[in-house]
Amino acid sequence: MKLLYAGKTKNVYELEDGNYLLKFKDDVTGEDGVFDPGANTVGLSIEGAGKAGLKLTQFFFEKLKEQNIPTHFVDADIEKQEMKVVPATVFGQGLEVICRFRAVGSFLRRYGKYAEEGQRLDAFVEVTLKDDERQDPPIGRDALHMLGILTKEEYSILKNLTKDISHVVKDELGKKEMELYDIKLEFGRNADNQIILIDEISGGNMRVYKDGEYVQPLDLERLLLG
């Protein structure tokens, strides 16, 4: 099988059957040896990180399948840290789609004049460009359309899918008395040009709190599935 892309936390291979294989690494993003899901550099390697991320991803992608929400997931082999997916092309050079239930992080840094820390937000969706050099700038519907990244119709589908998916994740966490504050998703177009969820859903994609305390991304798998 052919290596298509070596990512920060995953490698992507092309399989002979036309599908792709994602190989989850134990490398996690961070700076100065401290794990930070939002960082753009690989900071350290933690044994079991790849397996924990894949277990959560499999769990959530199977829940989404039950709800008929389209994703790239085919199947997973936890021991091998591998996930088989259908091929998809990203929008432009890649977008991140964020859904917010509480005002924290970059939302608060931007809109702190009008929002209090931790204030409830109603599944607020925003899109950022994947662009390390320009600190992943936020971008709206009109600019996405004008720059040829997404049509206005696709933006609307993306926004609704994001809300639906985020509510599924929020509900699952709620069953274990955990609360989802925000979550970051990635989407692409499959061979039929349908918009589908891609990448992974694990601790590194979201901020979760339990009893008012922040849940460390690497603890999430144990707390949810353990």
Next chain:
Amino acid sequence: MKLLYAGKTKNVYELEDGNYLLKFKDDVTGEDGVFDPGANTVGLSIEGAGKAGLKLTQFFFEKLKEQNIPTHFVDADIEKQEMKVVPATVFGQGLEVICRFRAVGSFLRRYGKYAEEGQRLDAFVEVTLKDDERQDPPIGRDALHMLGILTKEEYSILKNLTKDISHVVKDELGKKEMELYDIKLEFGRNADNQIILIDEISGGNMRVYKDGEYVQPLDLERLLLG
């Protein structure tokens, strides 16, 4: 008459007839003694700056009146550097609305991965919060609505008014072989809750080019009206 607000480049007074009076100063924004319309501090004072700004503002507001575009303008006294306006309340703690015809400035700093410098943009409208501390962050329709700053209907009115006004300014500049690259406007609600253009329209609000050269804001009045 009562001083309501002492601004960086204008003072605002309340008149006995219920209108407001804007007194244009010769102070201009900038840093380290260099004029910069985008700066948040007053950098220097230039004789004639207030008068030039008011002349342009009167010229454009009268053009807008001919087009039945609602503004706060009543009349102006150039010698006294005064403009009489109807009272208006701003949205939240103030917004700036930008209309872009060319990709320059902060647009390019954010979206340079997808746009080339100087590329034509189709009257692209974006909104920023007036918030010096947070570097005037951009904000979209959904966030403006969620944070109670503007309804979705008001956003739509604001966007259309911004395009109409910017085209009027662009056309006037075009008559003197100048090209409008981008312009920054402010809006408010009048006593009838109608959305109207407020503040001023002068060199400090826009980027203008002539024969491929940037036109200094303080040269604009002479080039357009002289």
